[in-house]
Amino acid sequence: GENVEQHPSTLSVQEGDSAVIKCTYSDSASNYFPWYKQELGKGPQLIIDIRSNVGEKKDQRIAVTLNKTAKHFSLHITETQPEDSAVYFCAAGRGTSYGKLTFGQGTILTVHP
Amino acid sequence: NAGVMQNPRHLVRRRGQEARLRCSPMKGHSHVYWYRQLPEEGLKFMVYLQKENIIDESGMPKERFSAEFPKEGPSILRIQQVVRGDSAAYFCASSPTGTVTNEQFFGPGTRLTVL
Numbered sequence: 412g413e414n415v416e417q418h419p420s421t422l423s424v425q426e427g428d429s430a431v432i433k434c435t436y437s438d439s440a441s442n443y444f445p446w447y448k449q450e451l452g453k454g455p456q457l458i459i460d461i462r463s464n465v466g467e468k469k470d471q472r473i474a475v476t477l478n479k480t481a482k483h484f485s486l487h488i489t490e491t492q493p494e495d496s497a498v499y500f501c502a503a504g505r506g507t508s509y510g511k512l513t514f515g516q517g518t519i520l521t522v523h524p
Numbered sequence: 525n526a527g528v529m530q531n532p533r534h535l536v537r538r539r540g541q542e543a544r545l546r547c548s549p550m551k552g553h554s555h556v557y558w559y560r561q562l563p564e565e566g567l568k569f570m571v572y573l574q575k576e577n578i579i580d581e582s583g584m585p586k587e588r589f590s591a592e593f594p595k596e597g598p599s600i601l602r603i604q605q606v607v608r609g610d611s612a613a614y615f616c617a618s619s620p621t622g623t624v625t626n627e628q629f630f631g632p633g634t635r636l637t638v639l
Contacts, residue, residue, distance in 0.1 A: 454630030457629075500566055510628055511557070511572055514559075514568070515566050
């Protein structure tokens with residue numbers, strides 16, 4: 412089955428700096444890669460996703476890159492703000508199948524004012 | 525439009541008791557997924573259901589765990605004879621179709637504590 416590894420497990424940055432979280436996956440058939448943000452006491456919320464037919468996608472301060480050959484994808488947050496502090500999860504899924512997602516272990520991001 | 529609802533939010537059970545976790549999907553969503561999150565870990569897929577059907581239960585332990593999504597009412601995740609290792613946060617997610625590229629909307633979770 413699919414296995415998703417996520418690094419780092421914790422990340423601490425100063426407000427205004429950039430934050431990068433990286434994930435690798437094992438199943439070459441995976442072609443859908445969402446990123447979720449989970450705030451304390453809440454369920455995960457989708458913040459951005461990418462499909463394997465594109466290499467990069469951007470939405471304001473958030474961008475995701477995908478390298479299919481190396482089987483890794485990354486989340487980039489620029490101009491970080493304290494409200495970006497949360498746990499971030501990457502995930503992988505097969506577009507030809509139903510919506511079963513395999514999640515990474517999570518990254519605790521702390522943005523210091 | 526209400527989001528995914530889960531209840532109870534917190535559930536405490538003693539070893540050997542039963543736990544029932546409920547999930548009401550978003551309006552118009554007929555696909556439900558259950559995930560388990562152990563402390564400081566990611567979410568692990570447990571089961572995928574459509575109305576009245578279990579599509580994939582490959583992530584759910586064979587014993588003590590069961591899930592249903594009846595024609596009417598919420599989806600239920602049932603854990604019989606709970607053990608301390610069942611302590612975790614259980615999240616359900618719903619989507620309008622079963623296609624993986626359809627966003628899964630997560631509920632707030634049920635935090636189960638087994639004493």
